[in-house]
Amino acid sequence: MTNDMTNYLEFLMKLKPDLKLKKTYHEIYQDCKEYLKISKDPYFICQNSNIMNIFDIAWVGLTENFSAVSEYYLFTLYWLNAINFEIYRAVIQELETNLILDEEILVYSFWLYTNKKKIKYNYYAFLEYIRKLGVKPQKFSTFSKITQKNISKEILKDEDKEIGREVDRILSNLKNRSQYLEEIASSISPKLLKYLDFHVDQRLLNDLAYYYSKHLSNEIKLKKKISMAEFQKKIENKYKENKFPVVPTVVDPILQSHLSNINAKAASMEKLAQFPKDLIKEYASIQAYSSPSVAQKIRITFLGGGNIGNMGILIQHDNNAILIDYGMSVSNNSIPRWHPSLKYVKAILVTHAHLDHTGGLPYLITPENGKQWYSTQSTKILTEKLLQSTSSIIKMNGITKKKASPLQSTYLKKSHLINLFNVHNTLTPNETFEVSPGFEVSPYHASHVFGSCGYKIDVFGKSIFFTGDFSLDSSELFEGANFPTDSDVTIFDGTYYNRPTPKTDPNTVILQAAETSSRLIIPAFSVGRTQEMIKRLERLRISKNKNIKTTGLAAEVSKVMGIKGKYDIVKDVSIDNFKEGDIVVSGHGMLQGGTVRNLLDDTKDDENTGVLLCGYQAPDTLGFALQNSLPVAKNRYHQKIFSAPISGHTNSDSLNGFISQIEGKKIMVHTPNNTVLRKEHKEILIPDYNREIVLRNKI
Numbered sequence: 300m301t302n303d304m305t306n307y308l309e310f311l312m313k314l315k316p317d318l319k320l321k322k323t324y325h326e327i328y329q330d331c332k333e334y335l336k337i338s339k340d341p342y343f344i345c346q347n348s349n350i351m352n353i354f355d356i357a358w359v360g361l362t363e364n365f366s367a368v369s370e371y372y373l374f375t376l377y378w379l380n381a382i383n384f385e386i387y388r389a390v391i392q393e394l395e396t397n398l399i400l401d402e403e404i405l406v407y408s409f410w411l412y413t414n415k416k417k418i419k420y421n422y423y424a425f426l427e428y429i430r431k432l433g434v435k436p437q438k439f440s441t442f443s444k445i446t447q448k449n450i451s452k453e454i455l456k457d458e459d460k461e462i463g464r465e466v467d468r469i470l471s472n473l474k475n476r477s478q479y480l481e482e483i484a485s486s487i488s489p490k491l492l493k494y495l496d497f498h499v500d501q502r503l504l505n506d507l508a509y510y511y512s513k514h515l516s517n518e519i520k521l522k523k524k525i526s527m528a529e530f531q532k533k534i535e536n537k538y539k540e541n542k543f544p545v546v547p548t549v550v551d552p553i554l555q556s557h558l559s560n561i562n563a564k565a566a567s568m569e570k571l572a573q574f575p576k577d578l579i580k581e582y583a584s585i586q587a588y589s590s591p592s593v594a595q596k597i598r599i600t601f602l603g604g605g606n607i608g609n610m611g612i613l614i615q616h617d618n619n620a621i622l623i624d625y626g627m628s629v630s631n632n633s634i635p636r637w638h639p640s641l642k643y644v645k646a647i648l649v650t651h652a653h654l655d656h657t658g659g660l661p662y663l664i665t666p667e668n669g670k671q672w673y674s675t676q677s678t679k680i681l682t683e684k685l686l687q688s689t690s691s692i693i694k695m696n697g698i699t700k701k702k703a704s705p706l707q708s709t710y711l712k713k714s715h716l717i718n719l720f721n722v723h724n725t726l727t728p729n730e731t732f733e734v735s736p737g738f739e740v741s742p743y744h745a746s747h748v749f750g751s752c753g754y755k756i757d758v759f760g761k762s763i764f765f766t767g768d769f770s771l772d773s774s775e776l777f778e779g780a781n782f783p784t785d786s787d788v789t790i791f792d793g794t795y796y797n798r799p800t801p802k803t804d805p806n807t808v809i810l811q812a813a814e815t816s817s818r819l820i821i822p823a824f825s826v827g828r829t830q831e832m833i834k835r836l837e838r839l840r841i842s843k844n845k846n847i848k849t850t851g852l853a854a855e856v857s858k859v860m861g862i863k864g865k866y867d868i869v870k871d872v873s874i875d876n877f878k879e880g881d882i883v884v885s886g887h888g889m890l891q892g893g894t895v896r897n898l899l900d901d902t903k904d905d906e907n908t909g910v911l912l913c914g915y916q917a918p919d920t921l922g923f924a925l926q927n928s929l930p931v932a933k934n935r936y937h938q939k940i941f942s943a944p945i946s947g948h949t950n951s952d953s954l955n956g957f958i959s960q961i962e963g964k965k966i967m968v969h970t971p972n973n974t975v976l977r978k979e980h981k982e983i984l985i986p987d988y989n990r991e992i993v994l995r996n997k998i
């Protein structure tokens with residue numbers, strides 16, 4: 300074992316004296332050495348089940364205690380260069396929750412890093428290093444005094460400090476004079492541009508890079524007429540010469556000043572705008588003038604698998620990736636699986652606010668890793684409410700930071716949630732956005748809950764459509780969704796696939812429940828269903844002579860989403876103020892807790908009180924037991940039970956119609972376990988965890 304290695308392990312042992320290892324350092328080191336031969340290609344790593352297992356312990360075993368052995372395995376793997384920083388950072392994040400990470404480790408491991416890589420200390424290496432470890436580069440001042448002194452003495456040379464000041468100057472310029480982007484860009488040297496990558500978001504960086512490259516292209520002097528290809532080479536050389544960190548994605552106007560000397564017909568930007576998009580892509584813009592290397596494969600990987608639970612879909616092209624949704628399973632709090640390519644993800648698209656699509660975001664997006672997420676404004680607002688409420692539930696359950704799993708402690712750290720909402724970008728339906736170079740996204744209303752969207756993603760000549768949770772059927776709140784069906788791949792929500800469409804009219808049930816119950820409890824999901832029920836009660840004129848009340852998160856959501864009508868937002872409803880003529884619509888649609896559950900318990904012997912279930916009831920929940928008159932519920936609760944079939948998902952009949960219209964590859968997700976495909980649907984794929992679909996683009 301090398302000396303540095305021993306040093307480090309001993310250092311860790313000092314910080315964590317109660318650590319008991321099942322293997323000796325040496326054994327672990329030898330084990331890991333085996334992996335040395337493995338290529339660093341992330342997809343290659345995926346094929347090695349030993350390594351995957353170790354990573355899985357670190358990443359997915361979030362609800363369990365982190366194993367000390369895997370901690371060492373991971374560090375050793377990193378040490379042996381078999382894994383990269385992003386992975387190592389995931390481990391450090393685990394360490395952090397065990398309160399090991401402090402400035403001393405930071406400095407110490409930087410020292411190891413620079414020694415190992417034989418790189419010279421400089422500001423950039425340091426920035427890169429600490430960002431990847433998960434410490435915000437800007438917050439130099441938050442380090443302890445000793446560390447600050449060490450860093451500036453040991454690590455930062457005078458030149459580095461100069462760069463640091465220059466970066467600060469540009470940042471304040473960007474903040475105060477953002478409208479003069481072009482001017483600011485012209486005063487930045489390419490050397491500084493790469494530092495900015497740590498501080499500004501991808502879009503701003505792209506804009507800066509674009510202006511900067513425009514500036515750069517003016518330095519090219521053409522003495523004679525040259526071909527387009529020759530010019531392209533010149534531009535690329537110029538980028539290389541200047542160590543240009545970003546390839547701008549829109550470069551056409553850069554050509555403008557040179558066009559008279561280029562042997563090619565260039566369309567004007569106005570003309571170009573009239574061309575069909577695909578055509579422009581084929582012969583202009585990106586491929587013609589910029590990126591020299593275009594990989595051939597687009598990979599779609601399902602990190603959450605096909606079942607209802609934790610959604611996470613990774614789309615990768617070359618070393619660039621985006622992610623759609625990053626949810627948390629409501630039944631066991633697990634998040635999508637770890638994948639080496641998560642490190643390439645800069646942009647995360649979020650379809651809607653429900654936790655099975657958003658619950659993992661606080662863990663994935665840390666204040667330091669530069670990832671940004673995108674959704675509609677309503678989804679942002681609702682996600683904030685739902686995550687905050689998750690955080691307070693964890694707190695309410697008395698879980699302390701010390702006892703919390705890494706995922707829980709992420710929720711308990713206020714800064715994580717605050718940061719999450721600082722790195723959000725708004726998407727608007729019917730507009731197209733380039734969220735990451737080469738990934739163009741167009742949102743479509745999904746009619747599932749407020750702000751819900753399906754996304755069409757055009758990526759290097761291929762189109763992928765993901766419906767998210769969606770409904771083709773109209774409700775009180777939305778018209779049914781209208782989605783394109785001509786994408787190369789359509790990934791769709793199959794919640795009600797092959798399940799009988801109920802014949803009962805929900806409104807008949809609601810009317811009956813309201814008429815025959817002296818008081819009525821309506822457990823409904825806080826986001827969407829509560830508001831749908833308020834609207835229905837209004838339209839059925841039930842609100843006229845009953846008192847509709849809502850409380851808690853459901854009330855907050857109704858308020859921020861501007862739901863009008865005759866209903867009262869009340870602070871709390873208890874048995875003492877639950878009167879005849881009251882209808883309480885509130886969160887916890889399956890009666891797992893909250894106001895509705897308290898009222899249910901407190902009225903259990905009253906046969907005149909009604910309970911109206913109005914959504915999906917998962918097995919193992921009290922809602923399910925009541926709905927199906929299981930003895931465990933029937934013997935205890937004597938209220939009248941009603942069940943109105945309402946859903947935010949497409950019913951089975953409409954879904955079959957949609958499936959038959961889809962033209963390209965069909966992939967179904969968000970389906971219950973053991974879903975059986977109909978005979979005529981054998982072409983549909985229900986992906987397992989980590990299933991990868993490869994598309995080849997024509998370029």
Ligand SMILES: [Zn+2]
Pocket residue numbers: 651653747768
């Ligand atoms: Zn949903």
Ligand SMILES: [Zn+2]
Pocket residue numbers: 653655656768969
């Ligand atoms: Zn869902």
